[in-house]
Amino acid sequence: MSNINLAVVGLGRIGKIHASNIIASKNTNLKIIVDPVLEDGKNFNDFGIIQSKNFEELIDMNDIDGVVICSPSQYHVNQIKKISQVTKNIFCEKPLGLSINEIMEVKSLVSDNSLNLHVGFNRRYDPDFSKLKMDVLNEEIGDLHMIKITSRDPAPPPISYIRKSGGMFLDMTIHDFDMVKYLSGSEISELYVKGGCFIDPEIEKANDVDTAIINMSLKNGVLATINNSRQAVYGYDQRIEVLGSKGILKVGNRLLNRVVKGTREGFISSNPKNFFIDRYEESYKKEMTDFIKSIKGKPVDHADADDGLHALKAGLAANKSLLNNAPFLV
Amino acid sequence: MKHKAINVGLIGLGRIGKMHANNISQKLPFINLKSVIDPAPDLEFIQNLGPVESYINEDDVLYDNNIDAVIIASPTPTHYELIKKSIKHKKHVFCEKPVSFSKKEIKEIIEISSGCDTLIQIGLNRRFDQDFIMLKDKIKNGLVGKIHMIHITNHDASIPKFKFLKSSGGMLFDLCIHDFDMLNFLTAEKIKEIYVNGNVFIEPRLKEIDDIDSAIITLELESGVLCSIDSSRQTHFGYDQRVEVFGSKGMVSVKNKSENLSFYSNEKHTMKSKKQYSFIERYQDSYIKELEHFYSCVSSGNKPIAGLENILTAIKVSAAGEKSMQTNNPEMVKL
Numbered sequence: 001m002s003n004i005n006l007a008v009v010g011l012g013r014i015g016k017i018h019a020s021n022i023i024a025s026k027n028t029n030l031k032i033i034v035d036p037v038l039e040d041g042k043n044f045n046d047f048g049i050i051q052s053k054n055f056e057e058l059i060d061m062n063d064i065d066g067v068v069i070c071s072p073s074q075y076h077v078n079q080i081k082k083i084s085q086v087t088k089n090i091f092c093e094k095p096l097g098l099s100i101n102e103i104m105e106v107k108s109l110v111s112d113n114s115l116n117l118h119v120g121f122n123r124r125y126d127p128d129f130s131k132l133k134m135d136v137l138n139e140e141i142g143d144l145h146m147i148k149i150t151s152r153d154p155a156p157p158p159i160s161y162i163r164k165s166g167g168m169f170l171d172m173t174i175h176d177f178d179m180v181k182y183l184s185g186s187e188i189s190e191l192y193v194k195g196g197c198f199i200d201p202e203i204e205k206a207n208d209v210d211t212a213i214i215n216m217s218l219k220n221g222v223l224a225t226i227n228n229s230r231q232a233v234y235g236y237d238q239r240i241e242v243l244g245s246k247g248i249l250k251v252g253n254r255l256l257n258r259v260v261k262g263t264r265e266g267f268i269s270s271n272p273k274n275f276f277i278d279r280y281e282e283s284y285k286k287e288m289t290d291f292i293k294s295i296k297g298k299p300v301d302h303a304d305a306d307d308g309l310h311a312l313k314a315g316l317a318a319n320k321s322l323l324n325n326a327p328f329l330v
Numbered sequence: 331m332k333h334k335a336i337n338v339g340l341i342g343l344g345r346i347g348k349m350h351a352n353n354i355s356q357k358l359p360f361i362n363l364k365s366v367i368d369p370a371p372d373l374e375f376i377q378n379l380g381p382v383e384s385y386i387n388e389d390d391v392l393y394d395n396n397i398d399a400v401i402i403a404s405p406t407p408t409h410y411e412l413i414k415k416s417i418k419h420k421k422h423v424f425c426e427k428p429v430s431f432s433k434k435e436i437k438e439i440i441e442i443s444s445g446c447d448t449l450i451q452i453g454l455n456r457r458f459d460q461d462f463i464m465l466k467d468k469i470k471n472g473l474v475g476k477i478h479m480i481h482i483t484n485h486d487a488s489i490p491k492f493k494f495l496k497s498s499g500g501m502l503f504d505l506c507i508h509d510f511d512m513l514n515f516l517t518a519e520k521i522k523e524i525y526v527n528g529n530v531f532i533e534p535r536l537k538e539i540d541d542i543d544s545a546i547i548t549l550e551l552e553s554g555v556l557c558s559i560d561s562s563r564q565t566h567f568g569y570d571q572r573v574e575v576f577g578s579k580g581m582v583s584v585k586n587k588s589e590n591l592s593f594y595s596n597e598k599h600t601m602k603s604k605k606q607y608s609f610i611e612r613y614q615d616s617y618i619k620e621l622e623h624f625y626s627c628v629s630s631g632n633k634p635i636a637g638l639e640n641i642l643t644a645i646k647v648s649a650a651g652e653k654s655m656q657t658n659n660p661e662m663v664k665l
Contacts, residue, residue, distance in 0.1 A: 145531045145544055148560060150481075152576075192525050192660070194548050194556050198478040198578070211478050213556045215527050215548045223529055225546045225558055227479055233580055243485075245531065247567050326659055327525070 004028045004295055007064050009055065009079060010071035011035040014093055014120075016043065017277060018068050021288045023047055028292055034058050055079070059086055066295045068288075069093060073166065077102045084113045089295045091288075093120040095174055096308030098166050100316070103309045110305050118291050121178040121303040121311070125286035128251045132240060133183055141244030147183055147224040150239040151176045152232035154275055156210060159202045167208045168228065169193075169318035176214075176226045177314035178307060183242060186220040187310050192327035193318045199231045214318060215327075235272035236279050254279055335360045336628055339391030339421075341412060342404030343368040346426060346453075348375060349610050350401055353618050355379045361625055365391050388412065392419040399628055401621075402426060405497055410435045417448045424624045426453040428507050429641050431499040433649060436642045443638065451624045451634035452641045454511050458619035461584045465573060466516050468582045475579030477517065480557045482509045485570035487607045489532050489543065489563040500541045501561065502526065502648040502655075509547075509559045510647040511640060512573065519551045520643060525660040526651045532564045547651065548660070568605025569612045587612060 004027060008019045011033055022030045023044075032050040033041065034057065041051045050057075058064065059082055066089035069079055077097045083090055096119050097103040110117050123129055136144060153172065156162065165171035181187055195212035197204035210230040218224060229237075235256075242249045253272035260269045273279045290300040310330075317328040338361055340351055347368070354363045365383040366376060367390065376384050383390075391397055392415055399422035402412050410430045416423045417439075429452060430436050443450055456462055469477070484505065490498070498504035513521060528542035536543055544562040551557065574583040589603040589611075606612045620636065627634045646663050654661040 143531070145529075145562065146546065146560060192527065192548060194525075194550055194660075196478075196554055196556060198476065211556060213479065213548050213558045215525060215546050215558070217527055217529075221529055221531075223527055223544060223546045223560075225548075225560060227481060227556075227558060229478060229576065231578075232576070233578070237581075243562065243565070248565060248570075 004065045004292060005031040005063050006292075007032045007034065007058050007061075007067045009034045009058065009067060009069045011038060011040055012070060013277075015068075015070035016040060017284050018070060018288060019044060021285050022068070025288065025292055031064060032058055032061065055082075059083070061086065065089060066091065066291065068291070072164070073098055077106055080106055080117070081109060084109055084115055088114060089116045089291070091118040091120065091291045094178075094308065095166070095170055095312055095315070096305060097312065098170065100309070100313065103305060103312055107305045107309070116294055117305055118287070118294070119303040119305065119308045120287065121175065121182070121307060122280055122283040122287050123175055123179055124182050124301075124303055125283040125290070126280055127282055127286075129179065129182070129240065132242065132249055132251055135249050136183055136242060136244075140246075141242065141249055142246035144184055144220075144222050144242065144244050146243040147180055147222060148241040148243075149176045149179060149224070149226045150237055151226060152229040152237040154232055154236050156200055156203065156230035159200070159206060162203055162208055163206050165208075166315075167319060168195075168210065168212065168230065170312070170315040172230070173212070173214065173226060173228055173318065174311045174315050176228070177311045178303065179240070180216065180218070180224050180226070181307065181310055182303075183240070184218055184220065184222050184224070186218040186222060188216050188224070188314045188330045189219045190327050190329050191216040191314065191317055191321055193321040195322050199229070203230070209322065212322070236275050237272055238279060335362050336398040336625060337362045337364040337396050338399045338401055339365040339367065339394065339397045340401045340403065341367045341388055341391065342402065342408075343372060343375065344403060344405075345610075347403035348372075349617060350403055350621070351375075351379055353621060355382075357618050358621055358625070361621060364397055365394065367391055388415070392416065392421065398422060399424065399624070406431070406499060407497065410439070413439050413450065414442065417443055417446060420446075420448060422448055422628050423450045424453065424621070425450065427641055428499060428503050428645060428648070429638070430645070431503050433642065433645055436638060436645060440638045440642065449627055449631070449634065450638055451620070451627065452636050452638065453620065454508070454515075454636040454640055454644075455613050455616040455620050456508055456512055457515050457636050458616040458623065459613055460615060462512065462515070462573065465575065465582055465584050469516060469575055473580060474575050474577030474582055477555050477575060477577045479576045480513060480516065480555060481574040481576070482512060482557070482559045483570050483572040484509050484559060484561045485565045486563045487565055487567075487569045487605075492533065492535055495533065495536065495541065496539060500652065501528070501543065501545060501563070502651040503645070505563070506545070506547065506559060506561050506651070507644045507648055509561065510644040513549065513551065513557055514640065514643055516573070516575065517551060517555065519553055519555070520665065521549050521557075521647045521663050522552050523550045523660050523662050524548070524647055524651045524654055526654045528655055532562070542655070549647075568607050569609060570605060571612055
């Protein structure tokens with residue numbers, strides 16, 4: 001098979017990661033990068049990639065095998081619609097869309113055009129979480145009873161980003177909602193949210209929260225909880241515990257280094273890796289490798305439009321629950 | 331200052347009663363276990379305690395003028411009457427939690443006892459655990475800054491007998507009551523609101539008596555601090571007892587103690603021991619410390635740091651939690 005030609009739409013923080021991973025992949029060309037500003041385009045000057053500020057230029061190309069969408073969330077659905085005329089292979093960052101109608105539209109695009117749509121829930125590709133899921137499937141701890149997720153960022157994003165983000169539940173917790181589905185193989189049926197603003201009053205002014213505890217029931221009866229904070233001063237805190245009828249499975253943090261110092265004062269070890277780009281580095285590579293594999297026709301497990309819909313519905317229910325201080329059905 | 335030893339009578343020789351008896355006879359020289367009361371006494375056990383009088387009726391303790399204090403470790407439904415009788419007979423009282431499932435009964439005891447010299451301490455032993463005391467100190471010293479969230483993990487290693495579960499008052503009164511008190515102990519704040527999401531995974535018969543064996547609980551403290559408790563009756567890997575306090579400057583936490591410190595690595599994996607298995611192992615020191623505290627309060631007349639007000643505060647949360655399970659809504663804790 002000849003080389004695969006890919007396109008990246010949107011060259012922000014996550015677009016740059018995907019672009020670099022595509023460049024590093026064998027038998028794959030990053031043919032074109034589209035971005036209205038191309039602020040960091042110069043980083044990719046040496047690779048013979050077309051750089052365009054005009055999205056339509058991509059639509060006019062006839063040798064593109066797959067597109068990776070990393071634009072701001074509000075553009076996703078329209079771009080998927082247009083790109084589906086160019087290729088069936090589309091990778092789209094999360095969240096897939098910001099309303100249920102949008103994602104329903106994507107779902108019908110997928111079935112009408114038999115699209116191979118991957119949604120960028122990268123944590124599914126993290127080696128630790130994949131192993132956790134395998135162990136759950138192999139019933140290493142028997143029947144599933146409880147899932148507990150700790151998910152805290154090291155620092156809040158700029159307030160301008162928060163204002164456009166759709167709120168913490170759609171921006172940040174959406175990964176955790178998907179992780180609950182991924183690990184349990186079941187969807188969230190009901191959730192109750194308690195949240196507040198502890199870190200920055202500007203976040204409250206933007207009608208958002210920076211701290212939350214989410215209490216969930218899944219369709220298969222399993223209980224689950226997520227706790228989120230926009231600011232853990234000690235670093236990116238990403239832990240999961242799963243309890244079952246025979247025991248527990250746990251994934252702890254990846255630390256910056258493994259040096260431990262012990263003195264009269266006690267023992268000191270390093271903090272967790274600083275942020276998602278470091279912590280989930282392998283997962284971004286793996287999700288792109290799998291997307292490329294799927295273009296070549298190999299079957300791979302991946303998050304699809306239904307998963308995008310599930311996570312969005314959970315996020316919207318979370319917003320309602322917070323507002324009404326009552327549990328809501330997803 | 332040297333105080334003289336006190337004479338105590340112990341009522342109830344179940345699991346926790348036997349533990350108190352052993353602690354007193356082996357580790358608390360200034361407390362003299364004069365009598366034990368149990369309707370079906372385990373004579374072999376009692377013989378090993380040394381010179382102890384054994385009776386089946388509590389009156390043999392209550393009417394004994396040489397007894398200074400009683401330790402009540404009988405089943406919960408007997409506590410209310412026993413405390414009232416003890417007050418009447420001017421005995422100081424150490425009573426196991428939860429004292430009563432009724433707020434009214436506890437309030438009544440508070441009222442009766444407030445007018446007299448009888449001192450009442452409740453077995454909220456985790457307040458005497460060195461690790462949690464350390465955690466509280468660290469919070470007090472500002473290590474976490476302003477508290478944002480507290481997470482408590484409280485799981486039994488193996489599920490108690492169904493007979494016990496039936497008379498336990500339910501998981502929120504029996505097991506999670508410790509966690510409600512822990513939140514109060516660590517923050518000196520009361521719980522404002524509770525939401526309980528529970529299920530039965532381990533013992534199907536619990537469904538028949540409207541109880542649960544697993545729960546995730548969301549709570550809010552008076553100041554707005556967000557809390558979660560996850561709890562269940564059976565882990566298999568040990569007693570899972572962890573607390574995590576997260577705030578503006580960092581996080582402090584208490585983790586589990588392992589049964590032993592040995593490791594084994596082979597060509598497949600590395601293994602280490604289970605966690606300490608029972609509350610008697612994990613909280614061993616706290617049970618001794620709480621009785622030392624009781625002795626020092628009896629000797630000095632000081633008020634115990636685990637008293638009726640504390641158990642009342644916790645019981646109110648349990649009651650609101652039960653209501654939350656019925657309504658499937660968050661419930662305010664009635665203060």
